[in-house]
Amino acid sequence: MSAEPHPTLPPVRLPSDAELARDALGAPLFARAVRLARWAGPHTRVHTGGELAAEQLPEVAAALGLDPADEEGPVLASQAWRVAVDTGLVDVTEPDEGGDADGEEESGTAAPGEDLALVTGGAPGEVLDLWLAALETVLADAAVPDLDDLVDALDAGGDIDFDRLDWNPSREADFLDGVLANLYLLTVSGRGAAEGPIPLPVLAASMVIPEDMGEPTDAVLEQVSDAMMRLDDQFRQLEPIGLVEFRPVDEALMAEADDEEFAAAGSASGPAARGVDDEDVSRYGLVRLTPLGLYGIRARMLEAGVTAPAVGELADKGADALLDAVSGYPEGAAQAEIEQWLAGREPRGAVAELLAAARGADEGGPLRRLRCQQALAPAGPEAEEAVRAVLDDPELGGLARVWLSEHGVADVPAPDEAMVFWLTVDTIAAQLAADGETAELPLLMRSLTEHHTGFFDQVWRVDHPATAYVLEAMGRMHPDKKAAKESRKAAFKARSRQG
CATH class of the missing domain: 1.25.40 (Serine Threonine Protein Phosphatase 5, Tetratricopeptide repeat)
Structure with missing residues (x-):
């Protein structure tokens, strides 16, 4: 996962490793991979690269309890097999390149891998390591264009025209990493899990619209719309591994809305800003990182050098x-x-x-x-x-x-005047550092100055490193104009005193 050099994120609250491991084992795609690892044996036929033989996919789908006649069954089976192979739950012996005596390709073999034993006998951390490996496989798949795009990009010879496809693997992986990083930040900063899932337009806009941009242009809104549709497809793939809870974009909405309305959903002038109710906003898609998803994205961030603390690490x-x-x-x-x-x-x-x-x-x-x-x-x-x-x-x-x-x-001794003024400066400096210039701080400033006669005549002399800084803030924020002016004068004296 790409990252800025050593940024620090708010801390995340995570369940225990045991709870997370149970979530991992319950993720549908991972659970199917485990079932296939137990199913693999002498009857399993694989091709070069470890892929299952196409003619065996219906049998595999049936082994997973899926309907082989449903076209989705073999697709899900193939995804689960790829995860099983990539995580080491299955060991594959690929066929010889030369084929048999008739020149036909021989089948390779597959068997349960050594890591399969960790599913039931390993520590929670070992189970989570397997799940993280599965996550990498799914993320790589999610960054690949969908089948329709690939078909459209085929040239006359049946090869993919990558220029026509406009697909850059590194760029796509970075885009998905950035989306997940933004989703993680929204969650750990209290704007995600604390307030419900994130609307897909908000997430798409965070990747496309610069923070300093005013009203987005039509071209930018179209980019937001395109990003939404990419994310809709990607989150559909990420939900089965347990990374997210996802409500897809309503297909009926896509048919109803014209391009301008759909693109505007990602801007500040979109449906949420026009007074549309929550149900209408949700039709544009909603996503939330699960606790397991928070664990997984944090693990990838730590590997990338990001400082991503978790509550409890300082115990x-x-x-x-x-x-x-x-x-x-x-x-x-x-x-x-x-x-x-x-x-x-x-x-x-x-x-x-x-x-x-x-x-x-x-x-x-x-x-x-x-x-x-x-x-x-x-x-x-x-x-x-x-x-x-x-x-x-x-x-x-x-x-x-x-x-x-x-x-x-x-019998608590009363503080002397010097201590009272020092504590006043220290308290305001702490509040400014913790929350910035909040709406409540001017009320605190008024209360402090009204309870001390001649406050500004004395406070500038306080031997505290933040005295001038605090007085300058009071000059900006104090609700009483006369007091604000006196504060600015006192700040100048404090600066002069400090040299």
Whole structure:
């Protein structure tokens, strides 16, 4: 899978390997490949390349419980056989190139492969490795043009005219990789699994329409339409291996809609934007990565050098690694990772380790302290001793007082004015780092400034590396114009003070 150099994605939440292995064994195409591996034996006849003899396909379809008279039966049987061979579930001995004495091609043989034993006797990870190998076969097939296109591209001699076909294998594989990467990102960022399947027009548009493009041109919309139809065909092939749940494009819709309406489905002015209900939008196709699909795409991304974390990977790491990592996670994923990290540790020691890791005057310090505060929130009385130990710490003292007060602890010492202002700057810097300039942040700024007389006369003197940055943000965002102006003046003083 192609990838940008070492990008970092949001973390994915995956079931256990045992659950994923059960899903893999239940995927229809993989299950059929396993059945064929058990069926293979002396009666099996194969040609060069390991392909089943055509005359044997009806028998194979029957062995799979498919209707040999149905034209789809032999096709499904052939796909399953290819997966069985490519994954090592079946061992094939190809026929000799010279043929027999009469010049006719001899048949090769096939038998269950050694890896077949892993299906029932292997560890979950070994089953998943077999499934990943099967996935590669299916992805390679999905990147090949459909039969109609191949037939149309035949020249007079019966050979494929690749210029006429306009098919570049590398380009097609990269396109499919990009689609799956976008689908993965939409899912792990909370816009996929959390909110339902992705409309096919959205996915197609993400591959065709540049982010900085305004109203798409007719030519671009036609490209979106073409991409939708390619994806419709490809996802039909990917669903049986368990990668996706897919609702194809409604064939009646293709007959009803003209080219312009169909192409417009992929743009911001498509049916979803025109107030069409969800059922109408779904007629353009819907797709969702399954948990097994998330596992498979993540595995391919990791192999390509992409940093694609999974929740739970930090359970055996130190608190410094934990806070650095979850600082870049969405809040829900950060909380899940923190909970798994805490679950295997003695509470008092874990709290002390988290507090120590939260220190630092670097740019990431404020967000680390915010995640530390998030981690400490559910802690009980066993954390009090470690929290009290940092009351006099200039970076952690404010955090400690907040925690003690929220947990109803008596005799919490009041912070001095310097600590109050430092904590204010640190809190806003953390919120900016976590979520950017949200609609809620101006309300927080108003509350903080209204509760401190002469706030801007004093805050610019705070010895915090983010003081000027925070004041500049307040100058842009503070809902009170007078306060915003005072903030900009204070930011200039802070910059001057910092040299």
